[in-house]
Amino acid sequence: MFTPELVLVFEVAMGATLLSGLATALWLWRQTDLRPLAGFVTVMGLWCLGHLLSPYSSLLALPLLLANPFMPNTFLHFALGYLTTTPARKQQLLRLSYGTSTFIFLCSLLGGASIQPWPPFSGFIHLHPLGWLNLGWTVFLGICAHGVLLKAWGEQKSTVRRSILAIFMVGGWGLLLASSFVFPSLGIDYFPYSMLALPSYVLLLVFAVLRYRMLEVNLWASRILIALGLALVAGVLSALAASLGFTRSGLLLWIYSLLTLGASALLYPMLSRWVRQLIYPGARLDEQLLGRWRDQLGTTSDWQGLMQGAEALLQEDLGLAISVSQRSATGPHIHCYRQGPMWQAEVMGGQELLPAQHLQVEVFASLLASACDNLERTLALAEEEKRRLDQQHLVELGELSAAMAHELRNPLNIIAMASARTEEKTRRHIQDQLSRADRLIQDLLSYGGNVTVDKQAVTLLALVQSLPQAAGVELKVPQALVLSADPHRLTQVLVNLLENARAFAQHICLEAEGNRVFIHNDGPPVPAELADKLFRPFVSKRPGGSGLGLAIVQRIMKAHGGSVRLRTDLGWPTTFELEFPL
Numbered sequence: 001m002f003t004p005e006l007v008l009v010f011e012v013a014m015g016a017t018l019l020s021g022l023a024t025a026l027w028l029w030r031q032t033d034l035r036p037l038a039g040f041v042t043v044m045g046l047w048c049l050g051h052l053l054s055p056y057s058s059l060l061a062l063p064l065l066l067a068n069p070f071m072p073n074t075f076l077h078f079a080l081g082y083l084t085t086t087p088a089r090k091q092q093l094l095r096l097s098y099g100t101s102t103f104i105f106l107c108s109l110l111g112g113a114s115i116q117p118w119p120p121f122s123g124f125i126h127l128h129p130l131g132w133l134n135l136g137w138t139v140f141l142g143i144c145a146h147g148v149l150l151k152a153w154g155e156q157k158s159t160v161r162r163s164i165l166a167i168f169m170v171g172g173w174g175l176l177l178a179s180s181f182v183f184p185s186l187g188i189d190y191f192p193y194s195m196l197a198l199p200s201y202v203l204l205l206v207f208a209v210l211r212y213r214m215l216e217v218n219l220w221a222s223r224i225l226i227a228l229g230l231a232l233v234a235g236v237l238s239a240l241a242a243s244l245g246f247t248r249s250g251l252l253l254w255i256y257s258l259l260t261l262g263a264s265a266l267l268y269p270m271l272s273r274w275v276r277q278l279i280y281p282g283a284r285l286d287e288q289l290l291g292r293w294r295d296q297l298g299t300t301s302d303w304q305g306l307m308q309g310a311e312a313l314l315q316e317d318l319g320l321a322i323s324v325s326q327r328s329a330t331g332p333h334i335h336c337y338r339q340g341p342m343w344q345a346e347v348m349g350g351q352e353l354l355p356a357q358h359l360q361v362e363v364f365a366s367l368l369a370s371a372c373d374n375l376e377r378t379l380a381l382a383e384e385e386k387r388r389l390d391q392q393h394l395v396e397l398g399e400l401s402a403a404m405a406h407e408l409r410n411p412l413n414i415i416a417m418a419s420a421r422t423e424e425k426t427r428r429h430i431q432d433q434l435s436r437a438d439r440l441i442q443d444l445l446s447y448g449g450n451v452t453v454d455k456q457a458v459t460l461l462a463l464v465q466s467l468p469q470a471a472g473v474e475l476k477v478p479q480a481l482v483l484s485a486d487p488h489r490l491t492q493v494l495v496n497l498l499e500n501a502r503a504f505a506q507h508i509c510l511e512a513e514g515n516r517v518f519i520h521n522d523g524p525p526v527p528a529e530l531a532d533k534l535f536r537p538f539v540s541k542r543p544g545g546s547g548l549g550l551a552i553v554q555r556i557m558k559a560h561g562g563s564v565r566l567r568t569d570l571g572w573p574t575t576f577e578l579e580f581p582l
Contacts, residue, residue, distance in 0.1 A: 021202050476512070496511075535550045
């Protein structure tokens with residue numbers, strides 16, 4: 001027998017379907033390819049609204065109920081997205097189906113149905129001939145939509161096929177639930193119990209579509225199943241408590257509450273594991289595996305090693321060939337990037353992954369982000385320690401250089417005075433070597449001393465033209481170009497680089513642009529084995545040089561807050577680029 005309570009439950013189910021449908025539609029609308037699905041759940045929600053309005057206003061309820069055909073039509077629209085058919089062919093089919101649905105809908109408004117009492121409902125839809133035409137077209141479109149899904153299942157592969165199969169099954173479930181609304185029209189005196197489960201249809205449909213695309217959908221499904229399981233436990237205990245008379249005593253009611261909480265606490269871990277296996281079948285994320293990932297990712301000492309190690313772990317432990325890099329790429333990959341003070345590791349292009357694999361990769365990515373943070377801090381500490389040791393080394397070198405300069409200049413002065421009485425050829429040879437020794441002492445003092453800069457506005461062209469070393473050098477320097485630099489230190493830098501270039505090249509060009517200065521030369525290219533360590537002391541020496549010139553240049557540029565580097569990509573065999581801070 002029908003009861004008023006069942007009518008209330010029916011109205012709650014219709015209201016829940018309406019609200020969940022509209023909320024889901026707003027969420028789905030943000031993704032262009034899911035907008036037809038958003039339209040489907042919207043029409044379903046409005047159809048449920050028609051049932052809610054039936055006892056109160058047939059004028060408002062009938063158009064909503066007779067909009068039946070637009071439900072399978074939007075579902076067909078969505079299903080066509082899985083086909084490999086040309087867009088033009090799809091548009092042709094959609095125009096035909098939507099046009100026919102609109103025509104049948106308008107015709108069915110002309111007496112296709114009426115709202116009549118159906119106890120205990122004070123108003124429920126009863127179909128007339130045009131209404132049956134409306135329903136027939138609706139069923140036909142539903143069959144077509146499922147046929148399209150079957151065809152798409154044959155065309156697609158991997159995860160997409162699984163998603164299509166899930167959508168197909170959920171679509172059949174929805175058809176079964178909604179079909180009982182025709183009972184009054186067929187004279188069947190049986191309550192439409194199946195319609196009470198319509199809210200589940202919206203949730204299951206969204207889950208079937210998105211579980212392979214969005215991990216949070218699976219997380220929500222897990223939470224809902226756990227909540228339903230705990231609610232079932234509480235319901236069973238409530239029924240048992242009522243049969244035993246627990247509600248008659250405050251003490252017994254308190255004991256029942258404790259039992260319910262205890263049972264929920266005991267069952268929660270088991271229920272959680274069961275739900276996890278249901279949503280993520282085959283997922284393995286135990287403490288041993290997570291510990292292995294943390295240990296392996298924490299042993300790397302550079303960025304390239306971290307990325308390559310992460311790829312190797314994914315291949316070894318999960319059997320997944322997923323690239324890991326600090327740049328976005330195509331296909332499934334983990335993109336590591338810094339966002340604010342923290343590192344992020346985001347799984348990109350993972351639509352082909354199963355939910356279990358997606359979960360594993362997401363957890364791995366979170367550990368990788370932590371490893372990136374730790375590596376950055378480790379490298380920063382190592383760099384700070386290196387700077388400290390370099391500074392300490394330079395202080396010691398400066399003290400040693402000053403002592404050596406003092407000790408060496410006295411005997412050199414004696415040699416210079418003694419050579420004054422030798423013949424001219426011998427004297428000139430001795431003087432050349434004494435000058436070379438003096439330059440070496442000066443370079444040692446410059447490299448080992450504390451480099452300070454007093455920045456001023458320096459007109460570069462005028463400074464370069466005042467240097468004897470610039471004679472014969474091709475100048476491409478704007479006349480008005482001004483740099484913020486120490487003129488004495490900048491002179492040291494240019495003299496060192498020009499003298500270095502003159503020792504190896506015939507043609508030298510000094511070019512400037514903005515805050516960058518280029519010294520080009522046509523000499524032999526720097527050997528590849530020297531390129532990475534060119535600015536270290538005594539690595540490369542020009543004839544008669546000390547081997548400290550480029551090292552001094554680098555120290556001076558760092559003191560300015562700028563940099564110096566070797567370039568071979570500017571059309572010259574060798575170019576030194578000076579970059580000053582803006």
